[in-house]
Amino acid sequence: KLIIVITPTYRRPTRMADMTRMGNTLSHVKDLHWVVIEDGQAVVPQVERLLQRTGLNYTYLNAKTADGYPKRGWYQRTVALRFVRAHAKEMLGNLTKGVVYFGDDDNSYDVRLFTEYIRNVKKLGMWAVALVGGTAIESQNVVNGSVASYKVKWNPRRQFAVDMAGFAISLDVVLNTTAVFGKTCPRGLGAPETCLLEDMGLKKEDIEPFGYDKPSDREVYVWHTKSQQPKFDKAKVDVNGFFAENDRDVL
Ligand code: UGA
Ligand code: MN
Numbered sequence: 001k002l003i004i005v006i007t008p009t010y011r012r013p014t015r016m017a018d019m020t021r022m023g024n025t026l027s028h029v030k031d032l033h034w035v036v037i038e039d040g041q042a043v044v045p046q047v048e049r050l051l052q053r054t055g056l057n058y059t060y061l062n063a064k065t066a067d068g069y070p071k072r073g074w075y076q077r078t079v080a081l082r083f084v085r086a087h088a089k090e091m092l093g094n095l096t097k098g099v100v101y102f103g104d105d106d107n108s109y110d111v112r113l114f115t116e117y118i119r120n121v122k123k124l125g126m127w128a129v130a131l132v133g134g135t136a137i138e139s140q141n142v143v144n145g146s147v148a149s150y151k152v153k154w155n156p157r158r159q160f161a162v163d164m165a166g167f168a169i170s171l172d173v174v175l176n177t178t179a180v181f182g183k184t185c186p187r188g189l190g191a192p193e194t195c196l197l198e199d200m201g202l203k204k205e206d207i208e209p210f211g212y213d214k215p216s217d218r219e220v221y222v223w224h225t226k227s228q229q230p231k232f233d234k235a236k237v238d239v240n241g242f243f244a245e246n247d248r249d250v251l
Pocket of ligand 2 (some may be wrong): 104
């Protein structure tokens with residue numbers, strides 16, 4: 001089964017650090033295709049070289065956020081979904097099944113998220129995410145193998161109360177729908193996840209919860225860590241928060 005990981009990314013001082021960490025994790029996973037979308041006018045050579053070094057199959061596109069979209073990766077994930085729909089056959093190669101995961105660049109991933117959870121998703125897999133939504137761990141309340149409710153602090157009434165990092169969808173579902181990320185998601189009070197999954201025609205009953213077979217020793221496999229803007233010598237920082245032009249290429 002092919003794992004397709006969709007990652008929006010953009011120039012920020014911690015970006016190469018984040019992408020290096022993520023690349024180091026993903027390179028342990030076989031049958032994975034990394035779709036990276038640069039939020040910018042052009043792709044960035046430093047990122048392209050990083051992707052080459054991972055040895056992974058990857059696609060690196062650029063798509064600057066269009067007018068009216070939140071500047072938080074929504075537009076880039078939409079472009080990536082359209083790319084996947086257009087190129088699924090080539091991406092699959094000899095493989096017959098696939099699963100799509102939205103992995104942002106600054107999260108922290110245990111390699112087992114991919115090998116134990118994502119690889120085993122049949123339709124809609126879901127699991128715990130730490131350090132998100134104003135709480136330590138967002139998870140699902142699983143009763144008899146089904147999701148009865150969500151253990152989240154923020155907007156628990158959402159049909160799918162989960163962060164982007166907490167679910168993966170089968171490629172079949174992606175290919176059989178045209179749903180993308182819109183410009184708003186009022187049902188999610190601004191968070192995009194529930195709108196996408198609802199627009200894909202998925203139901204709460206479709207959720208396959210992972211990590212709750214043994215609640216006594218369950219572990220978290222993904223953390224919604226947030227990269228902080230480091231403090232630079234202001235005199236050397238340009239309007240975008242970067243060092244001088246030469247240093248900008250390194251970041
Ligand atoms: C959180 C969620 O984890 C995101 O999945 C969700 O899209 C976002 O909230 C939202 O509000 O909609 P958060 O950690 O707060 O994201 O934001 P970032 O990590 O800064 O951005 C999410 C992704 O979009 C990252 O991969 C980032 O590199 C990318 N991004 C961010 C862009 O491509 N362009 C931007 O201008 C900002
Ligand atoms: Mn983030």
